[in-house]
Structure formats: structure tokens, C-alpha cells
Amino acid sequence: VQLQASGGGLVQAGDSLSLSCAASGRTFSNFAMAWFRQAPGKEREFVAAISWIDSSTRYANSMKARFTISKDGAENTLYLQMNSLTPEDTAVYFCAASTRGPSVYDYMYTYWGQGTLVTVSS
Helix, strand or coil: CEEEEEEEEEEECCCCCEEEEEECCCCCCHHHHHHHHEEECCCCEEEEECCCCCCEECCCCCCCCCEEEEEEEECEEEEECCCCCCCCCCCCEEEECCCCCCCCCCCCEEEECCEEEEEEEC
């Protein structure tokens, strides 16, 4: 399984940004996929997850009002729409895939993308 995250960049506070994660290598019909992020000097944290089976979602409480996770099953692509970005959202964003349900725990995910850097300036 290969995951390729893209869409990161430098934006200003208040801007929006959309990340993508292209998945390949096997059938993803029974997978869950998620976004995690890791800010400089901090531990990796859960952002959002989605089930490939029923599209059910889970969000980190601090981000659910501004971020939206979605998928295109036909294209095996995961998305993260981020609105009203703040400098605190600056981080490397990783996509991950699991054969289990949409978990908030990173150890439940077997496959990881390389990450895409999002920098939000004030």
C-alpha cells in the first residue's frame, strides 16, 4: 500500500487549504483512513478519520468545526478541507490507512504517507 499526501504549502491566517492523499496498491473497500499532524517539537496528533465502508467520520474536538475529511472511493483518494487556519495549525500532515475502523490512535494505522507541510503565517 502506498499513500501519497499533497496539497501543503504556505498560507496566511484565516485562509483555507485542501490536502489530498492518493492511495494505491490494493483494494481499500474495507479500510479506514485518517489524517494526523505533527507540529515542530510536538507529538503527532489525530486530526480526523473516515471509514471507507460507510463514510462515518471522527474528528479531534479542537478541529471538527473547521476541518472536513472526505473521500473519493472511485479514485482511492482521501481529502482534508481546512478552513480558518491559524498559526497553531502549522504542522506536517500525514495520511494513514488501517484495515480496522476509523480510530483516533496512530498505532491502529499500518500504512502511512510521507507527510505534507502546512505552514500558516500570522
